[in-house]
Structure formats: C-alpha cells, structure tokens
Amino acid sequence: MSIRIAVIQFPGSNCDRDATHVLNNVIGIQADLIWHTNFKERKYDGCILPGGFSFGDYLRGGIIAAHSPAIKEAEIMLKDGRPVLGICNGFQILTEAEFLPGALLRNDTLKFECRWVHLRVENNETAFTNQMNKDAIIDIPIAHSEGRYFHDNLKELYDNDQIVFKYVSKEGLLNEESNPNGSFDNIAGVCNLERNCVGLMPHPERASEEILSPFKNAHGIKLFKSMVNFIKSKVI
Amino acid sequence: MEVIVEIVLENKPAARDPVGSTIQKDLMAKQGYDMVSNVRTGQYLRIYVDAKNEQSAEKLVEKMCNDLRIFNPVTQNLTVLSVKKKN
DSSP states (O other): OOOEEEEEEOTTEESHHHHHHIIIIIIOOEEEEEETTTOOGGGOSEEEEOEEOSGGGOSSTTTTGGGSHHHHHHHHHHHTTOOEEEETHHHHHHHHTTSSSSEEEOOTTOSOEEEEEEEEESOOOSTTTTTSOTTOEEEEEEEESSOEEEOSOHHHHHHTTOEEEEEEOTTOOOOGGGOSSOOGGGEEEEEOTTSSEEEESSOGGGGSSGGGOTTSOOTTHHHHHHHHHHHHHOOO | OEEEEEEEEEEOTTSOOHHHHHIIIIIIITTTOTTOOOOOOEEEEEEEEEOSSHHHHHHHHHHHHHHTTSSOTTTEEEEEEEEEEOO
16 A cells, blocks of 8 residues: 655745655655645545644634635545644644634743653544554654644543643653643643544654754654554554 | 724633733833733734625624634634724
8 A cells, every 4th residue: 555645835834845754755655745725635645734834824823724725625534534634833724724622822931932842642542643652751842933722621622532742841740841832731732533633733743863853762753653554554 | 885894803811811911011010000900912903895884894794704714713702893984
C-alpha cells in the first residue's frame, strides 16, 4: 500500500516544507505540498494543515483559512475516517472550522513564545498518538502568539477524553510555570470525538530529527509515525 | 441606500483579556487612575451595506456574522453599536 499525504499550503504558511520533508525524507512516504485551492481529497490518505499564518490571520488566527475550499475537502476526509492534523495555525484553523472543540486566544504573556517545551501524552488512542505511551513526556518546540487554549465546557472535554497533550515540566509535573501561554488546564492539543483529527500548538515537524533537538531526540516524529500506522492498520 | 453598521467583538467574561488588564494595571493604575477597575479590549468593525433600510441592514449584518463566523461563539460576544444611514 502506498501512502500519500497532502500538506496544505495557505498564504503565510510556514514549516509546510519542513512537514513535507519529514514525511518524504525521514519517514519515507509520499507527501505533496499543495496550494489550498488546488487540494482534492480523493488522492490522499491523510492531510496536514501546517503552522505559520494564513491570510495575515486578520480578524482571528485561522478564521479566513477555515472558509477555504481545502477545508471542505478535509471535512470529507474526516467523515470517512482519514486522519487530519493541524499544527499551530493549522490547529487554529481546525477550531475555527469547528472540527475541533475550543478556541485559541492570545498568549497571556502577550509575547510570541518561541522555545522548547515538554508535553505529556494524555490520550494515546488517536490517529496521531497511537505510537506513544500514555503519560509519556515528549520534547517539542512552540512558536506562537495565539496559543492560549480556551473552552467554555472543559468537563465535556474530559468526559469525552478529547485532551491529547498537556504542557508539563521536564519531570512531567503539571504546573503554572510549564504553561507557556495561559491555556486552560495546560492544554496543548485536543482531538475530535472520532480520534482522527488532532490539533496541537507545538511543532512536531521541528522535532523529528535528532540533529534539530537540544535534547538529541526526535519525539515529534512519533506523531507522523502514528499517522502512518493509523492509515495502515486503522488501529483505533 | 447605504447603511453603516458598527459592531464590536469582545471576549466573553470567562476568557481573560491580558491586553485589557495590562492597559489597566500597567498604564492607568500606575499613572494615578486607580479608580479604573477593569478594561476589556475588543475589535471594532464598521460595515457599509446596501439595504432597503436600517432594520434590514442590521439583520443582514447579524446573519452574515453568524454565517461567516465573524465572531467566535466559543469565546466572543458580538454587540451592534449603531446602525445609521450614510449621509
């Protein structure tokens, strides 16, 4: 089975090439970088909405991209069980498209936060975490101004086990110091009810080769390997 | 006729507004305006619409804001500030 993944490019996307590189050259599957108006879902087994910006993020991060024809294509993929990942701005787009719950607000630090953080895996039964252990700590960088996760009904998220990643300390402790942006309950990533759509603020494609990590590991690649595993076996 | 509809989008009370609280704490309170207890920021949009009258312009703008998710219902409230005919 030959797997083919689409990485969608919006005006202002960045790390789109990094994500494509990781899939093509590190994992070794076919990934195509596609302009958002040219994307057709039927050719692909999964898609990635990259980070950066889209349409200047005018009005709110991700809202204009959420009306792109690419999002209608992504919706078809989600409905028939194919995986869709949103990274950073891609996460904002997925919440604005209402594929994922909640919203991303301006960091409470009022700063662009660009540094390595530690995440704890809260749910390892999603299309993008099935190759990780629950409660594992992964090292990964963030780079965003609007990453403060907000939800008006957190209980619902817990009841449905939709929290995928939380910001923690190096030792795995959940505290205010390890929360880089003021997110509710240190939430860094969530999933949909079907577990085939995941969004997170950190950038796994920047943490997928040891040479790029100050910790000399490549924890981010596990998200992409999980996606491949999900496509191959529909493990969840 | 052309109608001007002014709207404001602001975060719901449950969503902290660090911009507003910085303006209040680090500017107003520090410069002696400690009678200011709270500041909330938002976005202001002035929308020019061709419509039959003011009422239909307001309805159209409200429908459009819902349809296009001009405000995020998870985090924001929308308020129509004014509706008036363009002079």
